[in-house]
Amino acid sequence: MALTLYGGARSRASMPRWYMEEKGIPYSWRQLDMEGGEHRDEAFTAINPFAKVPALVDDGFKAPGGEPLQLFESGAILLHLAEHYGAEFSSETCGGTATAAARRALASQWVLFANATLAVALFVPANRDKEFPRLMSVLDTLLAGGRSLLAGPWGDPGWSVADCAVNAYLAYLPIFFPQIDLSPYPNVQATISATGARTAYQRVMGGRG
Numbered sequence: 001m002a003l004t005l006y007g008g009a010r011s012r013a014s015m016p017r018w019y020m021e022e023k024g025i026p027y028s029w030r031q032l033d034m035e036g037g038e039h040r041d042e043a044f045t046a047i048n049p050f051a052k053v054p055a056l057v058d059d060g061f062k063a064p065g066g067e068p069l070q071l072f073e074s075g076a077i078l079l080h081l082a083e084h085y086g087a088e089f090s091s092e093t094c095g096g097t098a099t100a101a102a103r104r105a106l107a108s109q110w111v112l113f114a115n116a117t118l119a120v121a122l123f124v125p126a127n128r129d130k131e132f133p134r135l136m137s138v139l140d141t142l143l144a145g146g147r148s149l150l151a152g153p154w155g156d157p158g159w160s161v162a163d164c165a166v167n168a169y170l171a172y173l174p175i176f177f178p179q180i181d182l183s184p185y186p187n188v189q190a191t192i193s194a195t196g197a198r199t200a201y202q203r204v205m206g207g208r209g
């Protein structure tokens, strides 16, 4: 079994990379020279025809054509890792199949929220004034107490794929948008500080990912 993650410097590949570092999942890292256009080379578009990173090759699973599984989209990669390598949704660790299914569904919700809602509010300038503060207010309430976003009737599972997806974007804030005033969101600020203090996060983002 071998996992190879393709990414670039300061790219969304830092999200699945952070996940694998946190969970101690062995992987090989292939950093593409994106400034030099390596992501548009045939060797990489054979993995992601859209020429975007991250992409993951997992030879522990077969694609429909029999070749090793190739995945693009950071959210799809995160959910695959959480399911098959992070043991986040196994009925044994979740205390039953219904709970495992609920956890999986909620994890998908948060990963999709991060990539489809939060990222759009953040990176699309027209959304930053209106949509972004609304999201931040709700997140600030939900993040109070430093619990995992997947905490529920089953207790707090600890740092999870949901936290990886959402907190990775929050941690981008002071890096990419230092002009945004985060003082109205103390719990978001605390989450960003806690993320920055994690050893696995520092290993990935030491050079800002």
Ligand SMILES: N[C@@H](CCC(=O)N[C@@H](CS)C(=O)NCC(=O)O)C(=O)O
Residues within 6 Å of the ligand: 010, 011, 012, 013, 039, 051, 052, 053, 054, 072, 073, 074, 075, 115
């Ligand atoms: N929704 C995708 C976005 C992927 C994406 O836009 N990646 C950027 C780097 S962060 C990229 O590869 N850009 C190169 C290009 O568009 O040429 C994901 O989350 O994986």
